[in-house]
Amino acid sequence: TGQPVDPGYTDYPEMIAAADAIVAAHPTLASKVIIGQSFLAKNMIAIKISDNVATDENEPEVLFMANIHAREHLTVEMALYLATELTSQYGTDSRITSLVDSREIWIIPMLNPDGAQYDLSGPTYKDQRKNMQPNGTSKIGTDINRNFGYKWGCCGGSSPFKSSDTYRGTAAWSTPEATVVRDWILSRRVGGQQQIKEAIDIHTYGELVMWPFGYTFSSIVPGMTQDQYDTHKAIGTEMAQSNGYWPGQGSGLYITSGDTVDWMWGDQGIFSFTWEMYPKSFDIVTGFYPPASVAPAETTRNRDAALRFLGWADCPFRSIGKEN
Numbered sequence: 226t227g228q229p230v231d232p233g234y235t236d237y238p239e240m241i242a243a244a245d246a247i248v249a250a251h252p253t254l255a256s257k258v259i260i261g262q263s264f265l266a267k268n269m270i271a272i273k274i275s276d277n278v279a280t281d282e283n284e285p286e287v288l289f290m291a292n293i294h295a296r297e298h299l300t301v302e303m304a305l306y307l308a309t310e311l312t313s314q315y316g317t318d319s320r321i322t323s324l325v326d327s328r329e330i331w332i333i334p335m336l337n338p339d340g341a342q343y344d345l346s347g348p349t350y351k352d353q354r355k356n357m358q359p360n361g362t363s364k365i366g367t368d369i370n371r372n373f374g375y376k377w378g379c380c381g382g383s384s385p386f387k388s389s390d391t392y393r394g395t396a397a398w399s400t401p402e403a404t405v406v407r408d409w410i411l412s413r414r415v416g417g418q419q420q421i422k423e424a425i426d427i428h429t430y431g432e433l434v435m436w437p438f439g440y441t442f443s444s445i446v447p448g449m450t451q452d453q454y455d456t457h458k459a460i461g462t463e464m465a466q467s468n469g470y471w472p473g474q475g476s477g478l479y480i481t482s483g484d485t486v487d488w489m490w491g492d493q494g495i496f497s498f499t500w501e502m503y504p505k506s507f508d509i510v511t512g513f514y515p516p517a518s519v520a521p522a523e524t525t526r527n528r529d530a531a532l533r534f535l536g537w538a539d540c541p542f543r544s545i546g547k548e549n
């Protein structure tokens with residue numbers, strides 16, 4: 226039997242209300258952008274955080290995205306913690322103030338709202354990972370994190386079987402959610418330049434910091450030079466030292482194809498990482514469903530890592546002592 230749903234986790238309406246409250250409390254620092262709709266037509270939102278937030282300024286942009294996998298509810302708490310901390314501490318914490326003044330920070334707290342709502346809808350969790358697109362089997366949905374169009378369906382990194390939890394969909398971009406994220410990220414190109422310089426896709430669980438590529442065990446391949454790999458490794462390792470997670474290339478865990486990180490780096494040149502939050506991988510007792518009461522500890526645990534990450538956004542190569 227499934228574990229009882231913990232009401233302490235933030236569901237879709239509560240997430241929207243939280244975003245609206247942050248914007249209402251800090252109207253010059255935060256704004257809510259509707260980036261598209263999910264399969265079941267819920268608005269997908271991004272919270273923008275920056276000084277002069279209503280103006281698209283020429284400042285490096287950084288993306289945090291969460292809850293692409295429905296059952297990974299702790300990631301929503303992580304995203305909302307970051308949005309709250311970056312606005313409420315502005316003017317108080319000099320590190321936060323200078324980062325918010327010099328960057329445009331985007332936070333997408335719930336990439337799979339349909340799946341999240343389904344997982345939280347009953348007295349017990351449903352163990353839902355995928356989105357809510359019917360696929361003719363009892364295991365509804367497509368894995369949005371296997372539906373992106375970089376090396377989609379290659380290399381044994383996803384499943385062609387509809388009932389699989391890593392079902393890749395009928396084609397790349399067959400999920401509305403991946404398409405919404407793709408089109409929004411592409412909209413951040415100005416004058417042929419992608420304004421988003423860094424991104425983190427937040428997952429649970431395993432306490433890991435990972436970088437591309439996931440589709441191959443090789444580190445240096447077309448689309449990843451030594452300097453680019455070393456930069457990912459330096460930034461990823463620094464974050465891991467701060468939050469106590471384990472750093473490594475994504476494929477070190479297992480091969481994935483069509484995930485967000487491979488596309489964001491491979492197609493858009495965004496220095497991209499996966500965070501796997503609490504608990505550690507062998508803690509299968511709590512696994513995807515720790516009590517919501519761990520959220521304060523497990524979100525603040527990543528505060529410094531997030532600020533360090535933001536610090537490299539103007540020139541990620543500086544992390545290996547090089548310029549762009």
Ligand SMILES: NS(=O)(=O)N[C@@H](Cc1ccccc1)C(=O)O
Nearest residue numbers: 370428429430439475478479481
């Ligand atoms: N959240 S997770 O356990 O499903 N892991 C994610 C993220 C992930 C991506 C690349 C390598 C290992 C793990 C997945 O899509 O498999």
Ligand SMILES: [Ca+2]
Nearest residue numbers: 275276277282
């Ligand atoms: Ca600004």
Ligand SMILES: [Ca+2]
Nearest residue numbers: 281282283284
């Ligand atoms: Ca900008």
Ligand SMILES: [Zn+2]
Nearest residue numbers: 294297428429
């Ligand atoms: Zn996940």
